[in-house]
Amino acid sequence: VPEFELIERIRARVGARPDVILGIGDDGALLRAPAGQALVAAMDALVSGVHFPADTPPADIGWKALAVNLSDLAAMGAEPAWALLSLTLPEEDGDWLDAFLDGFMRLADAHRLALVGGDTTRGPLALCVQVLGFVPPGAALRRQGARPGDRLWVTGTLGDAAAGLARWGTVALDDPLVARLLRPTPRIEAGLALRGQAHAAIDVSDGLLADLGHLCTASGVGAELVAARLPASAALAGYPTDQRLAWQLGGGDDYELLFALPEGVDAGELLPPGLDATAIGRIIGEPGVHVLDGEGHQLAVARAGYQHFGAADG
Amino acid sequence: VPEFELIERIRARVGARPDVILGIGDDGALLRAPAGQALVAAMDALVSGVHFPADTPPADIGWKALAVNLSDLAAMGAEPAWALLSLTLPEEDGDWLDAFLDGFMRLADAHRLALVGGDTTRGPLALCVQVLGFVPPGAALRRQGARPGDRLWVTGTLGDAAAGLARWGTVALDDPLVARLLRPTPRIEAGLALRGQAHAAIDVSDGLLADLGHLCTASGVGAELVAARLPASAALAGYPTDQRLAWQLGGGDDYELLFALPEGVDAGELLPPGLDATAIGRIIGEPGVHVLDGEGHQLAVARAGYQHFGAADG
16 A cells, blocks of 8 residues: 555554644644653664564554553653654555554553654664653652662563563464563553652563663662562463573563562552562662572572663663 | 663763753653643654665764754754654664764754663664654644645755765765755754744655645645746756756755745745745645746646655654
8 A cells, every 4th residue: 555545544543632732644743741740751663573573463563562662651650641653664564554553552542642653664674662751750760769778579470571482483372471472561550659659660671680780770779689589470480490580580571660669668559459569679788689599598690681782771 | 882882872972951851871761841832743764775875874874864853843843852763773883873973963962952862773774763842832833724825935955865866876975966965954943933934834855746745735725836946056957957857846855844935925034044945836726736837837747756655744
């Protein structure tokens, strides 16, 4: 189908918000930011074969392209508002676009987010999404601010996405681990609930050790994790401990929130009903991230997670 | 060089603005939007081999990636403020990045724009830039609003970039036509000066006929252009008329502003010193875009420009 029809198919589904003065269809979008709030801006690109297997269904690509960006807003404690989408497609495939939009807009609609601009380009399959949201300026969650003695918490479960990637191609797409890889849940409501409570927060996109390392570096602190406390899904629990731990500590793409709370504050009382959080360790003054066994002895764990060429900030 | 060093090289050069509460280095940027102004958001991706020749110097790619986005802000009458940058690179090449940033930040600094976020990814060379700016809500320039009887004006000269692309590889990079292709000038100051004056505006990115078509469609009008009035640079003037006209009418990448002013208003008195504008035609009530020779007869000109898979909006 011709390009203008691709754009019309997008325009027909963008979602409405009263703060969108002018959406897709001009040289830029006109948006009304709320008074007294800071804007939060993040942008993440996804490249076929790098961030998702090339044979990923387009609806799942659409979901994930937005989810990884919303996860950044969640980690800032921001309320999502608007997105821009740049689509680079090998050909003008209307069916592919419709399916992509099914996934993208399903997640957008769930968060009352409007798609307000972007572009389409011909080239190797890739997507770039930019999201904007709001947060009261003093209430934003940041990577810095964790203090020795804080407890470390994580939402949901860890390691599923990495296990799903390892199983990719050998099981159906509705396998629970593969489904976690394809359709991560951005923890927006958790981020909102942690405003003014968490000393620091980050989303787990590169892997627990890597992202905890970012949080500790930004805060000028270190951390101890207790391996036996890392939350695992029922689907992951059947794997041998070493394999499971490798995925939970080093695997990326979980998009859970990792955050530091003052000792004595129970995350379960802060988070919305239906979302669990688990205390997995504590912040210490000495730099470095350590993983402890049940007796408090340090496990020999490769530090890195994967050094992921693709995880900058913003 | 490792990824974190790439990001550090970017962070060291992002430019400072007092309205950036938190820039690169967290999950999102925190920005303070001015009260009483609308936000203008635009995003354009550039793919190697599609939007620029694969052997384009990295500093020119950096300049152009930002310039095409600033041109969208110019066409809205917006004042630039912030940008996010997603870089997809085949390898972690620090020298390439430094040269790219030379071009990108030279243009950013000229417009007091701060780079506040984005990401780096491995893959086929491509860039996605998102820009944010401000405009008083009622003063934004839009594609709609042109009225029959309005005069059509264009800044600068047309056709140079298309001629430069045709000459690519046969002349030096400082050839004046090639230089226009590599380093387009976003007409920010012109856009600001046209606030409250122009009935409609668009930037010439796809080619004059195509972009005038967009403006006319959005405004529900038609237009007549006078071929002999299309402004040409000295470098372009030496080409045969047919060739020159083809580039001026159909070639893209000029990034001049095309705008409609009420009859009797002289663009030259509105625009900042040093920037020329030329009256090239008028708006008519009947839909369609016509090109007239010196006697007012319609020239046989293929309508399309190029149907460019890569020119959506926002």
